[in-house]
Structure formats: C-alpha cells, structure tokens
Amino acid sequence: MSDFFSMDGYGIFLWPCYLITFVAIVANVLIARRAHENARVEALRRIDHESAEEQA
Amino acid sequence: MGTNWAWFHRFGSPPHVYRLAGLLTPWFAWPAGLSIVAALYGGLVLAPPDYQQGEGFRIIYVHAPSAWLSVMIYSVMATAAGIGLIWRMKVAHAAAASCAGIGAWFTVVSLVTGMLWGKPMWGTYWVWDPRLTAQLVLLFLYLGYMGLRSGIDDLGRADRASAVLALVGVVNIPIIRYSVEWWNSIHQAPSVMKMEKPSMPMEMLVPLLLMFLGFTLYFAAVLLVRLRAEILRRERNASWLREALR
Numbered sequence: 412m413s414d415f416f417s418m419d420g421y422g423i424f425l426w427p428c429y430l431i432t433f434v435a436i437v438a439n440v441l442i443a444r445r446a447h448e449n450a451r452v453e454a455l456r457r458i459d460h461e462s463a464e465e466q467a
Numbered sequence: 468m469g470t471n472w473a474w475f476h477r478f479g480s481p482p483h484v485y486r487l488a489g490l491l492t493p494w495f496a497w498p499a500g501l502s503i504v505a506a507l508y509g510g511l512v513l514a515p516p517d518y519q520q521g522e523g524f525r526i527i528y529v530h531a532p533s534a535w536l537s538v539m540i541y542s543v544m545a546t547a548a549g550i551g552l553i554w555r556m557k558v559a560h561a562a563a564a565s566c567a568g569i570g571a572w573f574t575v576v577s578l579v580t581g582m583l584w585g586k587p588m589w590g591t592y593w594v595w596d597p598r599l600t601a602q603l604v605l606l607f608l609y610l611g612y613m614g615l616r617s618g619i620d621d622l623g624r625a626d627r628a629s630a631v632l633a634l635v636g637v638v639n640i641p642i643i644r645y646s647v648e649w650w651n652s653i654h655q656a657p658s659v660m661k662m663e664k665p666s667m668p669m670e671m672l673v674p675l676l677l678m679f680l681g682f683t684l685y686f687a688a689v690l691l692v693r694l695r696a697e698i699l700r701r702e703r704n705a706s707w708l709r710e711a712l713r
Contacts, residue, residue: 418522421587424523424584425526428526431579435576443689443692446696447693447695447696447699450696
C-alpha cells in the first residue's frame with residue numbers, strides 16, 4: 412500500500428496533480444449548481460415582483 | 468428547407484434549450500463519472516509503469532485530459548460566440564459565456580499538472596517553451612474574455628465584444644496543437660492524438676482514452692447546468708419562466 416502512495420518516489424509530484432484535478436472537477440460542479448440555483452431564485456423573485464405589480 | 472430552419476429556431480429558443488439541457492444533463496453526468504472512476508483504476512492500478520518515466524508517467528491521466536479540455540472548450544466557446552455573432556442567436560452567446568469559466572479552470576489544471584510533471588522529468592517546473600507559453604496565453608485569453616464580459620454592463624454589447632475576442636483568440640489553438648512540431652519544443656510529441664498508431668501499449672492507452680471520454684462528457688454536463696443558469700439570468704419578463712420554474 413505504501414508502495415502505491417510513494418509511486419516509486421514520484422508520489423510527491425503525482426498526488427498533487429490528482430488532487431488539483433479532483434478539486435477542479437468538484438468545484439466546477441458546485442459552481443454550476445450554485446449558479447443555476449441562484450438564477451432560479453432570482454428569476455422566481457422577478458416573477459413574484461411582476462405578479463404583485465399586476466395585482467396592484 | 469423549411470424543416471431545417473424549424474430545427475435551427477428550436478435551438479435558438481431559450482425555453483426549448485432550457486428544458487432540453489435539463490433532460491440531457493444526467494445522461495452526460497453519469498457516464499462521465501463512471502468513465503472517470505474506471506479510468507482512474509486502469510491508470511493508477513492496472514497500467515504498467517513506463518519504461519522511461521516509471522510510475523511518474525501516470526500524471527498523464529490527469530494532465531492530458533485537462534489540456535484537451537482546455538483547448539476543446541475554447542473551440543466550443545469560439546464556435547458558439549461566432550454563431551451568436553453571425554446569426555444573432557442569444558442562446559449561442561449564453562453558451563459561449565458558460566464555457567469560459569470551465570475552460571479557465573482546466574487550463575490552470577493543465578498548467579499546474581504540467582509543472583509538477585516537468586520538475587521530475589525535465590528538472591524544472593517551467594521553461595518558456597512554445598507549447599507552455601501558448602498554453603499560458605490560452606489562460607490569459609479566457610481571463611481576458613471573462614474580464615471583458617464583466618466590464619460591460621450592457622449584455623448585448625458584452626456578448627458581441629467578447630465574441631470578437633474569442634474569435635481572434637482562435638489563432639492560438641493551432642499554435643498550441645502544432646507547437647511541438649513547428650518548434651524544437653521540450654514538450655513531448657503527442658502519443659495519442661496523431662494520425663499513426665498511438666505510441667503506448669493498450670493497458671496504458673485504454674484508461675487514457677476512457678479519461679478523455681469521461682472529461683469530455685463531464686464538460687458537457689457542467690456546461691448544460693451553467694447554460695441553464697445563464698438562460699434564466701437572461702430571460703426578462705418571460706411568461707415561460709412561470710411555466711418552467713413553478
């Protein structure tokens with residue numbers, strides 16, 4: 412197991428590469444989801460605002 | 468002819484694209500996840516060490532697919548921007564704008580993983596080599612594109628100006644691709660993306676191809692979510708919003 416992590420001495424270069432890639436993959440999913448959720452909430456607020464104006 | 472244009476207009480219609488993007492996202496996301504997990508196992512466990520680079524070569528499984536995404540996303544962004552500019556298609560501009568952030572992320576990943584691979588193999592993190600420099604220019608193009616967009620308040624103007632920048636920057640794409648052939652580059656030549664037979668054994672190649680596939684599907688999924696956000700943000704006072712969000 413420790414052989415696997417040391418990667419014949421290349422581990423100190425290799426694992427940071429995998430880590431930053433992992434971070435990028437997860438971060439982009441979170442960013443996209445949050446953008447969609449924010450846009451949805453904002454759009455709903457806009458609609459409510461409009462219908463309130465229509466009723467007034 | 469009539470049907471062709473109907474198709475084109477459907478793809479220009481925000482409600483249609485919003486709904487379609489929502490339906491398609493899981494069909495890209497799940498295969499992406501499965502491909503990447505399988506490729507990780509193949510690349511880190513099953514593939515034999517390289518005869519020159521030993522275990523260090525395994526960096527290729529994250530470096531090359533990230534670099535591929537950085538260039539591929541730029542091409543998608545420029546194509547969408549061009550379509551938006553020529554046919555005044557708002558959804559195309561929205562798609563272009565959705566690409567930039569993702570592309571910038573993976574350009575950074577390709578640069579950082581490249582540096583971490585360069586240190587043990589070339590003895591240095593960075594050299595002002597044609598391939599590396601062109602890749603850095605790609606990052607600046609993405610950042611410039613995003614900066615330009617956020618600097619212009621009027622959406623229509625931001626779309627057009629940033630589209631022109633995206634199209635001008637396309638010059639950089641063949642430079643990145645052929646830099647290792649045109650100039651005497653320290654960067655190794657392609658081992659997969661070339662006309663002849665790939666120069667690696669199957670046990671190394673299959674996980675790499677799987678990783679390329681997984682990253683590409685992943686990008687499609689993330690792009691679709693961002694595109695939906697961008698469409699919602701752009702739609703003003705549209706009655707379909709009521710339908711779509713209730």
